[in-house]
Structure formats: structure tokens, C-alpha cells
Amino acid sequence: MIHASDMFGGLRGHDEVVVTGGAGFLGRHLVTALSRLGKKVTVVDHAELPEDIAALPGVRYARADLRDYGETLLALQGADVVFHLAGNASGTVSVEKPRHDFHLNALGTCNVGNACLELGAQRLVYVSSAVVYGTPQRTPMGEDHPTQPFLPYGASKLSGELVLRSLHQSAGLPVVIGRSFVIYGPGEDPARAGGEVSQFLRWHLNELPIPVVGDIDRKTRDFIHVDDMCRALVTLADRGQDGETYNLGSGTEVSMRELAEAVGEATGRPALLDADDSSLEDSFSLVADVSRLAALGFSPAIDLAAGLSSLAAALGPFPELPTAKAVFRRERPERRCLTGAAAC
Numbered sequence: 001m002i003h004a005s006d007m008f009g010g011l012r013g014h015d016e017v018v019v020t021g022g023a024g025f026l027g028r029h030l031v032t033a034l035s036r037l038g039k040k041v042t043v044v045d046h047a048e049l050p051e052d053i054a055a056l057p058g059v060r061y062a063r064a065d066l067r068d069y070g071e072t073l074l075a076l077q078g079a080d081v082v083f084h085l086a087g088n089a090s091g092t093v094s095v096e097k098p099r100h101d102f103h104l105n106a107l108g109t110c111n112v113g114n115a116c117l118e119l120g121a122q123r124l125v126y127v128s129s130a131v132v133y134g135t136p137q138r139t140p141m142g143e144d145h146p147t148q149p150f151l152p153y154g155a156s157k158l159s160g161e162l163v164l165r166s167l168h169q170s171a172g173l174p175v176v177i178g179r180s181f182v183i184y185g186p187g188e189d190p191a192r193a194g195g196e197v198s199q200f201l202r203w204h205l206n207e208l209p210i211p212v213v214g215d216i217d218r219k220t221r222d223f224i225h226v227d228d229m230c231r232a233l234v235t236l237a238d239r240g241q242d243g244e245t246y247n248l249g250s251g252t253e254v255s256m257r258e259l260a261e262a263v264g265e266a267t268g269r270p271a272l273l274d275a276d277d278s279s280l281e282d283s284f285s286l287v288a289d290v291s292r293l294a295a296l297g298f299s300p301a302i303d304l305a306a307g308l309s310s311l312a313a314a315l316g317p318f319p320e321l322p323t324a325k326a327v328f329r330r331e332r333p334e335r336r337c338l339t340g341a342a343a344c
């Protein structure tokens, strides 16, 4: 649990805060943390807000679809600080529905940036993704690593970054961009979330082998606990430099084999891996160089062992099994005629 005293500057001088995507996994944790800081928090989301979040002190809900500029403008009125989290967070969804993904992530972000300019917000923090880097060329990756996304999700998140940076340069939008590595913690939706930490735990707590696609030693990731991520986002709002990009991760490299071992240690029972190395598409090291974030005074407080133990306790025995799949490629459809088309 995050306490107000953990939150550095704690957004001093900024009372009205908007969290877009506040009904989602990361958003619910951030809204809870901001409510504890005594902020007036408006959750902007097109999904229903869970009752426990809606009941928190200082929290109100403004239903809006950020693809609609009029709705965006209304929902963001009066905000001092805007945390923009809303969007599609699934690479698989982006492969299957790239236009949908682009509308949510790119158009939605353009609307939020423009509304912040028009309404005079003092700070916008945009949660982007490490997926914008594409296949890593080095480990760890600094913010100057080339951006060559191979998933539509990476392209749409990068488009969001580019449009906000261009609004910073052309019109002075006070935006800070955070590129998040893999977030884990309680509250992930097992049907949508592809994060390995909660997926591994869910299989293991059901006393089943853990299915993993790829090379269990070459596939490494950087996991950051959701409470640390909330602290990092507040740090960006307080101390981040306008127009700058920051990696948001733990800076610790963990292979799939090491993660399984840590799951076994956290639960007191060795974990069994069921590795499928027929696809090595994402068998690479994806680890953040976090020195730029560290220079703001931030360091993660929850290591993987502690995070796994508390998540295992939160999930309890026999939690719902993950159903989210990882899709990197879509079948090319047969050539087809559309109704009304002159000829094929």
C-alpha cells in the first residue's frame, strides 16, 4: 500500500487531477494513491468505474470517450494535472484490430493533448510503452534507443508520443512522457492482461505447469510493481522535465526461468514450466536503463520477491486462469470483393 509520505512532492500546489483510463488496472491504483494524497481526482473513462474506486474520498467520474474531442474537452475541464493512461494496452488486440488500436491510442492521445492546451492544464503525464522500441538492439535500453515498433500497438503508442512532443514544441504543451516496461500487481484482468508475473502465479496457484512461449533463458523482461509505477508517475508530474521522455521500469533483468524460480520461492512450492519454443518472436531482453528516472530521485521500493508474495496472497488459492493470448501475426485474408465494388 502506498502512503502519502512515499510520494515525494505529492503534487504540491496541484489539487485538481484527472486520470484518463482510471477504471483500468493501473488507473485504479493511481486514483487510489492520489485520493490518499488528498487530491480531487476526476476519473475519465468510457468504462464503468468500480464501486470501491468511485467511493474513495475526492473521487468523481466523468464518462467520456476520448476519441470524441467534445467529450474530451468537457471531461478535462478544470484539471491542473492530467495523467493520460487510457487506451488499448494489448499488443494482441492491436494485431487483430489495428484501426481500433490506432483510434484509441493515437487519436485519443491527440485529443487529450489538444484539450490540455486549450484548457491550460499545467502538466500532462502520458503513459507510453517500452513496446515503442521494437526489437531491442542493446540491453539495457536507454531512452535514445531507436524506436522501430513491430506491433501496431507500438506504432500507435509512438504516434501518441510524437503528437504530444510536437504540441510541446509548437505550442508549449507541458507534457512528460513515461515509457512503461511490464507492470504487475493486484487487479489485472486475466482475460486481457499479458503480463507474465500474474500469469505465472495464476497457473502455479492452480497447481498447473506454467505455459511459456519462447526461450526461457533468452526471454527476459523488466517488471515493475504497480505501486512503484504510481510513485514513478507522481515523480514525473512533480519533477519531470517538459518535453522529456523517461523509461519507467525497475532496471532489473529477469528471465522466464528466473521468474518461475521466484514464483516457486514465493509460494513455497517449486514451479513447473511448460515451454513452447516453436515461436521465438519475443525471445529477447527487454530491460530499462532507468538512470534518467533515478536522476529525478526515484527508485523502486518493491522487489520481485516481495511483489510476488503480496500478489500471491491477493490472488489466493485457485485464482481465475489467464486466457489472454499473445498474437504477433495475423493470417492474411483471401482476396475478396466488397459489395458494390466495380471489379476485383
Ligand SMILES: NC(=O)c1ccc[n+]([C@@H]2O[C@H](COP(=O)([O-])OP(=O)(O)OC[C@H]3O[C@@H](n4cnc5c(N)ncnc54)[C@H](O)[C@@H]3O)[C@@H](O)[C@H]2O)c1
Pocket: 020, 021, 022, 023, 024, 025, 026, 027, 044, 045, 046, 047, 064, 065, 066, 067, 084, 085, 086, 087, 088, 089, 104, 108, 127, 128, 129, 130, 157, 180, 181, 182, 183, 184, 195
Ligand atoms: N499494464 C502494463 O504492463 C503496461 C505496460 C506498458 C504501458 N502500459 C500503458 O499503461 C496504460 C494503462 O494500462 P492498463 O494495463 O491499466 O490498461 P487497462 O486496459 O486496464 O486500462 C485502460 C483503460 O482505458 C480506458 N479507455 C480505453 N480507451 C478509451 C477511450 N477511448 N476513452 C476513454 N477511456 C478509454 C479503458 O476503459 C480502461 O479502463 C495504457 O496506456 C497502456 O498502454 C501498460
